[in-house]
Amino acid sequence: MIESLLVANRGEIARRVIRTARALGVRTVALHAGVDADLPHVREADEVVALPGPAAYRDVEAVVAAARATGAEAVHPGYGFLSESPALARACGKEGLLWVGPDPESMELLADKVAARNHVAARGVPVLPGTADAVTGVDGALAAARRLGYPLMVKASAGGGGIGMGVAGNDDELGRAVATAASRGRGAFGDARVLLERYVSGARHVEVQVLGLPDGSVVAFPAERDCSVQRRHQKVVEETPSPAVDAPLRSRLRAAAVTAAQSVGYRNAGTVEFLLQPGTGEFFFLEVNTRLQVEHPITEEACGVDLVELQLRVAAGEDVHVEPVEVRGHAMEFRVCAEDPVRFLPGPGAVTEWAEPSGPGIRVDSGYAAGTTVTPHFDPLLAKLVVSGADRTQVLERARDALEAFRVRGPKINLPFLREVLADPEFTSGTYDTGIVDRLVASRRP
């Protein structure tokens, strides 16, 4: 095992990684950016490095300098920030630091959504009808639309996290969606190219957790995650196993995920995302996220594994074997965010009250506490309520009590919205798809 680890992140995921590292006897180094020096992750690490400012979490030089200054042996990037940066992975390699993530070559290939799509399609993984090459500009998009037909999903070619995504049902909407995706893609990733894919309504978003081992084999964890409850194309509630997946479909999803990951020689933890048509059982590859996902805890709870420990062991080059994993129940995650529950607009502020639920099957991965401040500099995720139980019914019951008991005051908070999801018959029945939040909002009384 490694002896020391720089956690190049903040908030709940930094705490999450530090927790496992400490349990394994690994010395931890945390970062803060001044404005978040009061957060719990800073106190829980053995050593702390102050960054020059909030932007430095995305600065390869600053992260490498922090590792050098503290003598850290390895770097865990968490999610977001530099977690999918081949530049940081390479810089670590050059400095003799262990990178807790996949090789930069596979990260690069998978970051280009068009290249990734073509790569896995050539190996028999189903993809949606779409552009085989990235498109630049509205004219190219209109030409592609003639061939593909509407409705279309427009994505930034280098994108992720729902950034710049939009649906177009006609030429006018396509023009606007391409302009948005190109501008957001240029702003966020320095790449204005876009990708068009057939838009499937009534679909579910399911994903398979994979782990590429040092011997070249890939493990696909048996409980797929259903992430169909989204607002702004971003996940807000996830569960595992998916209520829409039966055993034969599960086998096909896992096989496709292993094929996709093995085709790039994938090492360490990753997630293969699919769009599923529940009626037909047809599914289509969306992308591979080359990092630990926000929603990884539901897999940990349902499968009884510690994904961060596995990541560290793979990165250290240990001879890791994952015993055949059995799904031992059901788990759900609720993302507690600093945003208003009605329109989902963000609202930072000083936290005056913070009370987390506890009890059997309740796990809270949080990044804040009373007396800390939620600033406008970072994403609005404050905590993840992870609920597990023997079956879905028990999880729904436990979640109801836990969401009632969770109290946060100060910033805007989406807890009432999460309770609304939990009370929605479409959600409780398990028949929901990615349109659930829009329908929920539309059904509210004026």
Added chain:
Amino acid sequence: MAEIRAEMVANVWKLVVTEGSAVDAGDEICILESMKMEIPVVTETAGVLQRFTVAEGDAVQEGDVIAVVA
């Protein structure tokens, strides 16, 4: 005359229209950025955008006036 105000703590990312231009109700006049989200600000009043009281890069508090339409 109508004052358009910020709905949350944010930074002014982009001013979309120029001072002196005609705007319709529902037009986007600027984009705020907060917590990694872009939040379009629209005018509910038609008229002429008289002036912005903020510049790109400024920080605004909830309730701060962003622009005046008349």
